[in-house]
Amino acid sequence: MKTGLFTAAYQRLANNRPAERELACLRIQFPAILLPIQAGDLLAGRIEYPPVGFSPEPGGLGYYCQDGQSEFWRHESTAAKTRAACPAWVNEVLPSDEWTTTSGMAFPLYRMGGTQLDYGKLLRLGVPGLRAEIESRKAATTDHQARELYTAMSGALDLLADCCQHYARQSPELAPVLAKLTTRPPVTLQEAMQLMWLYALLSGTWNYGRMDVYLGPFLCRDLDTGVLTEAEARALIEALWKLMKAYDNQFNNRVIIGGRGRPDEAVADRFAFLALDATRTLRLNQPQLTLRFYEGQNPELMERALTILGEGVTFPLLYNDDVNIPAVRRAFNVSESEAEQYLPYGCGEYILNHRSVGSPNGVVNLLKCLEVALHNGVDPVTGKQVGPRTGDPAGFRSFHDVWRAYTTQLERCITALARQERVEYEVTGATAPFLFLSMLYDDCLETGRGIFDGGVRYLGGTLETYGNTNTADSLLAIRELVFERGEVTLPELIAACDSDFRDDPDLRRQLVAAPKYGNDDPAADDMARRVHEHVCRFTRDQAEKVGLHSYLVVIINNWANTLFGRTTAASADGRHAGQPMANANNPSPGMDRQGTTAFLNSLVQLDPSLHAGAVQNMKFSRSQFAQHRPQTSALLDVYFASGGAQAMITVVNRADLEAALREPEKWGHLMVRVGGFSARFIDLPPDVQQEILARTLNE
């Protein structure tokens, strides 16, 4: 794609005609950035985002420019406009966008992440049917903005048809399939998959919703009428999986199967089984196949899932509807039937299928907030005053003073991030209607508004929190050693952390020996709950203040626990400076020492109805999974029945991980769950590898 053409198209149309401008830019972008069909592709659709372009997230936020070299885009990119539109006080609290390299408490993220489209509608109506709906709505309204939107949407469907033809010219085999998509709704599984996939690529979504629901009927019809054999159907699904892998976003690419709220479970289950088989055969780290389940669902799905997990595939990710649906209902304040349509996307955030957005547009490091609180507002890593002066710790008389200083630092960050999120939606919504998203999102066609411009029914946001566990363990160690047992003064403890325990290894041993979350220890779990409930409730309460339907914590993980750990000083839980923090809701690596049941009992202490998703990583030995399968199933059964919302399971041997460190060339097949994503172990940075190795192996 020629960047100059794209920029010119953008400049040609003024800001007050965003729909027309978006369409003009999309026409430059597509099919130019679609990559050729490759030998063996059973479906068309590969893509590579250019340095300058338009997308909700994959290339960047809205109109984006990746290299920062262009003078024009330096001010005109949607991210730059968002930053410029934030109030000064927000920019003061969030001074940097470089969260992966800079020491700081909180950072904004620029993206419209996690959208999930109504593929069922797309496949039911096909391109002509969708066009007909748009045209009839256009004819029925006099609203100028809506008419402009509908016109641009029609043009976007023309563009989709152009892209079908673009690919049809490349492949005589696929040409008949692609040609039909422009003239009628899909009939066969291959047609349905092709339409869904091309549409997804053009929309810039990379989470694919309840695929068993929308593809199940096509699969069953093809199988029952002899259009496809089961092997052929599986080959098609594997082909789609490979294209998702080629799209290559290990943090997203979610495919959901199973769960409540599927209109025809038997039909959907047939697709779900084949999806599991495809994942088992290919052993790729994408798509992130996700199994929702509930009491009463066909138990063979879970049985198959555990078998595959036992083979070290790390998929499917398991989500317990019996816990999650009531939790989502409360957290999102929606009806039961709406909550049934929750979907985990990305690294583990929840969204309501084609009805809500909840882009995670902020990150906050709780442990850094505590660190700053213990230095009267100064970041000890940089020496800069980065937060309010919450008091000299030498004057703290009780644990309450520590708690108040910590929450003051944290709450200021959350307040700014909530406002930032709202501003990001406003700027993005005013900039572009995101035609492909809006056509398949509830209420956008009905209201004639773009998804982020008043169209979506539930405009929500999410905030990624990190360091939760280390913060709780640190606070408890401070309370016990300083204020209850008087073993050390607070300034002495802080000085020891500042010097990374160099002169005080004995104190570090005492800190490590203090109770830790993950051991079914009431004191440690109480503190974890206190930290959890504070950050979740305070965040939730910002929604109304900034005008979002919801604003919720997510406790997920890509490798932010490791990245943030690098810029976080030694902490009062005994963690060394620069070391990774605990992963998501999990105990600190190696600190859960009382067995799997104790670990699981701790996990269920944290109320899931206060947030929009948390991930629980569990590492089991291969021998336990193979030789003690009934006990392992029982462990998971009890965990889920006791309130466990989610499990991401890696089955691996410690010896394998160690061998892979020594001889990476021989261990390309070894897959692990890092946090909210899976990866080949050998591809991970050394400190992430060490963090995974240090996690407790349940055996």
Place this chain on the structure above:
Amino acid sequence: MNEPAGIVFDIQRTALHDGPGIRTTVFLKGCHLRCCWCHNPESWEFKPQQNFGREMNVAQVMAVVRRDVRYYARSGGGLTVSGGEPTAQFDFCLALLTAARRDGIHTCLDTGGYAPIGDLLALLPMVDLFLWDYKATGAELHEKLTGVSPELILDNFDTLYHHGAKIRLRCPLVPAVNDSPEHFAAIRRLRRQYPRLDGVDLLPYHASAAGKYDALNLPRPAFATPIPEQEALWKSQLAAND
């Protein structure tokens, strides 16, 4: 009434190898035997040593055991009292098993069987399953390897069996030490002679306790960990027809 206290040297939750299902294993300190392959040398002395062992009463132990009752119920698991030789702390062992029984928790007693028969018969009503060590065949060898002669153990076994005890044999195996053909023949004979036996487990030697021997200033056992083929051979010897 004073609840008896005992010396406990470990409580292991999510134990998967000490009886059926998911269990919590409570290890009591003190043993009259000195098996040369022992993987719990810290259990030999009755008194606490270094970090090994602390006094706990029944209520304290049960507070830990009870935390996993849902896992026991789901998996058919429960409490296992092990050691050391758990029957050597007879009062505490009985009180613990009784407390578990009162709570409806399944109980296993992991014992070497070297105890007064009166004690074992007193424990019997509180034990759902005995995990009973069968360590070596031949009086001389048994005494050489464990420090005690086997007659009492075998008599106790017979008596308990005929009092209706449910018993599972556990056979620690060390290559070239106690894995003779006569030993396997004896195990097979026991199986025939006591048809209500719950089963026989082979426990291949593992050199995982070296660090504990070092910490206690005891000489490490010098046995090799058996290779997988060895274990397969043992299994076939156990399965052989006479």
